[in-house]
Amino acid sequence: MDDETQREQASPAVRKRVQESFDRQGLMSHLGARITRIAPGRVHIVLPSRPEVTQQNGFFHAGATSAIADSAGGYAGFTLFPENTDVLTVEYKINLLAPAVGDHLEAVGTVLKYGRTLTVCQLEVFAVQDDRRKLVAHGQQTLISLNGPEQ
Amino acid sequence: MDDETQREQASPAVRKRVQESFDRQGLMSHLGARITRIAPGRVHIVLPSRPEVTQQNGFFHAGATSAIADSAGGYAGFTLFPENTDVLTVEYKINLLAPAVGDHLEAVGTVLKYGRTLTVCQLEVFAVQDDRRKLVAHGQQTLISLNGPEQ
Amino acid sequence: MDDETQREQASPAVRKRVQESFDRQGLMSHLGARITRIAPGRVHIVLPSRPEVTQQNGFFHAGATSAIADSAGGYAGFTLFPENTDVLTVEYKINLLAPAVGDHLEAVGTVLKYGRTLTVCQLEVFAVQDDRRKLVAHGQQTLISLNGPEQ
Amino acid sequence: MDDETQREQASPAVRKRVQESFDRQGLMSHLGARITRIAPGRVHIVLPSRPEVTQQNGFFHAGATSAIADSAGGYAGFTLFPENTDVLTVEYKINLLAPAVGDHLEAVGTVLKYGRTLTVCQLEVFAVQDDRRKLVAHGQQTLISLNGPEQ
Numbered sequence: 001m002d003d004e005t006q007r008e009q010a011s012p013a014v015r016k017r018v019q020e021s022f023d024r025q026g027l028m029s030h031l032g033a034r035i036t037r038i039a040p041g042r043v044h045i046v047l048p049s050r051p052e053v054t055q056q057n058g059f060f061h062a063g064a065t066s067a068i069a070d071s072a073g074g075y076a077g078f079t080l081f082p083e084n085t086d087v088l089t090v091e092y093k094i095n096l097l098a099p100a101v102g103d104h105l106e107a108v109g110t111v112l113k114y115g116r117t118l119t120v121c122q123l124e125v126f127a128v129q130d131d132r133r134k135l136v137a138h139g140q141q142t143l144i145s146l147n148g149p150e151q
Numbered sequence: 152m153d154d155e156t157q158r159e160q161a162s163p164a165v166r167k168r169v170q171e172s173f174d175r176q177g178l179m180s181h182l183g184a185r186i187t188r189i190a191p192g193r194v195h196i197v198l199p200s201r202p203e204v205t206q207q208n209g210f211f212h213a214g215a216t217s218a219i220a221d222s223a224g225g226y227a228g229f230t231l232f233p234e235n236t237d238v239l240t241v242e243y244k245i246n247l248l249a250p251a252v253g254d255h256l257e258a259v260g261t262v263l264k265y266g267r268t269l270t271v272c273q274l275e276v277f278a279v280q281d282d283r284r285k286l287v288a289h290g291q292q293t294l295i296s297l298n299g300p301e302q
Numbered sequence: 303m304d305d306e307t308q309r310e311q312a313s314p315a316v317r318k319r320v321q322e323s324f325d326r327q328g329l330m331s332h333l334g335a336r337i338t339r340i341a342p343g344r345v346h347i348v349l350p351s352r353p354e355v356t357q358q359n360g361f362f363h364a365g366a367t368s369a370i371a372d373s374a375g376g377y378a379g380f381t382l383f384p385e386n387t388d389v390l391t392v393e394y395k396i397n398l399l400a401p402a403v404g405d406h407l408e409a410v411g412t413v414l415k416y417g418r419t420l421t422v423c424q425l426e427v428f429a430v431q432d433d434r435r436k437l438v439a440h441g442q443q444t445l446i447s448l449n450g451p452e453q
Numbered sequence: 454m455d456d457e458t459q460r461e462q463a464s465p466a467v468r469k470r471v472q473e474s475f476d477r478q479g480l481m482s483h484l485g486a487r488i489t490r491i492a493p494g495r496v497h498i499v500l501p502s503r504p505e506v507t508q509q510n511g512f513f514h515a516g517a518t519s520a521i522a523d524s525a526g527g528y529a530g531f532t533l534f535p536e537n538t539d540v541l542t543v544e545y546k547i548n549l550l551a552p553a554v555g556d557h558l559e560a561v562g563t564v565l566k567y568g569r570t571l572t573v574c575q576l577e578v579f580a581v582q583d584d585r586r587k588l589v590a591h592g593q594q595t596l597i598s599l600n601g602p603e604q
Contacts, residue, residue, distance in 0.1 A: 365520020
């Protein structure tokens with residue numbers, strides 16, 4: 001995924017497909033997360049800070065950080081999948097690099113390797129405070145594509 | 152952690168310390184999760200099914216599954232840490248083995264290797280429906296212990 | 303995989319298939335590793351200590367530890383695969399829990415979840431010195447089964 | 454690590470320290486691997502193809518791929534560590550993206566986040582054939598720095 005790709009938007013049909021699937025994820029709206037960018041092979045999700053997403057010290061909970069990272073990666077893969085396929089996470093690994101403190105988190109999922117069956121994504125999460133953007137989590141994810149719009 | 156350990160409860164002081172920390176995690180109460188067992192080196196967390204924790208197909212979201220797995224592992228380590236230390240997740244890896252469908256999820260975190268600085272836990276998540284209990288996620292986590300009750 | 307399984311041996315046909323594949327792995331014989339047990343869903347590989355497998359302090363190199371763990375997991379999955387399929391490692395994660403020092407290492411791969419496409423294994427590596435057996439590495443691995451005896 | 458960093462070489466003292474440690478790794482010379490670049494926070498290791506490093510189909514064995522990836526990441530971190538500290542791998546995760554076939558492999562370890570205790574690296578492995586360079590493995594690694602030149 002080069003920088004050119006990053007600037008592009010996905011086609012309207014793909015964006016619609018991603019947004020509709022995202023809107024069906026009860027967890028994302030319950031956390032207050034929203035998709036802010038849908039490019040081919042790259043998706044951004046933003047999660048504003050609020051008490052409902054914290055751990056014991058008031059930072060973003062690793063579970064919240066991971067949830068948006070996982071969804072960002074899943075939808076990054078989904079932008080490249082053929083129509084009428086679904087995406088499931090096979091596994092992921094994430095390092096929490098620094099306390100996640102800020103106005104909001106931004107998760108960026110990027111396809112590293114697209115495959116017919118398995119796709120591998122990079123997961124990055126930034127904590128944003130005013131105009132400071134700090135990498136707070138970094139991970140790697142394996143997705144599987146399944147036939148049929150539902151599974 | 153042998154079976155004997157699994158049956159034990161942690162001391163009242165440790166259970167209090169874990170429960171109080173858990174109660175400060177805004178995310179856990181927002182998701183509807185609760186701790187159901189606190190043993191030395193092993194903690195169970197239960198998450199009832201409801202629309203607020205789903206992904207696009209109505210299953211438990213991998214982010215919800217991971218969030219309780221991460222917390223179960225973190226508190227499993229915390230039961231063994233000296234007083235006045237805090238616990239942070241360094242990283243974890245989780246495989247989603249099967250669609251997570253059921254009345255509730257039960258995450259079990261178990262210490263595999265306790266260390267003064269780093270502790271490694273096994274993470275298991277079961278989907279429970281009536282009296283059927285199915286392993287739906289399995290992972291591994293690295294924790295770090297930090298001085299001071301807050302960090 | 304319960305204890306009963308662990309005691310069993312795989313069928314002669316499966317053991318032959320595993321051993322022949324193992325014997326074609328140039329790396330395993332170059333390291334001096336050998337398969338010591340082939341049970342359904344569980345395989346043991348032993349690696350004797352010698353200067354050719356060390357890191358800078360004279361311990362077993364994490365790369366050697368991982369190599370036998372990866373092969374043990376791969377063949378554990380392979381024992382359950384249909385004939386005329388091949389196995390490839392999709393990914394694995396491993397924690398090095400303690401310095402790997404001893405007469406030999408023993409890697410144990412165990413299937414946690416068998417699937418038609420993807421199989422997930424647990425990886426354990428023990429350092430053995432006289433009659434002391436210490437867990438020095440613990441991991442988790444995803445395998446894919448492919449049609450055709452070669453790929 | 455920006456591109457500028459990538460072009461730089463580490464200081465002669467750091468390069469000497471890395472090379473001497475590498476030369477003590479029995480496994481690296483037994484596999485035939487050598488360090489080809491030592492930059493601040495980034496190290497390259499090359500492994501030529503030969504039967505001694507293969508798996509059952511004649512590709513590079515995942516264990517060999519991982520071994521050089523692990524060493525490249527470990528030494529990438531080591532370039533940034535203070536004198537008289539040692540480095541150990543806490544854990545790593547690696548995805549095998551494609552069959553590793555070619556004249557040689559090139560592993561590149563890059564520090565993502567340096568810390569006084571824990572350092573996180575990205576691991577990439579390329580298969581090189583003539584002037585074609587293909588990403589065949591991608592991973593993430595956690596290192597710990599320890600006091601004392603030996604551990």
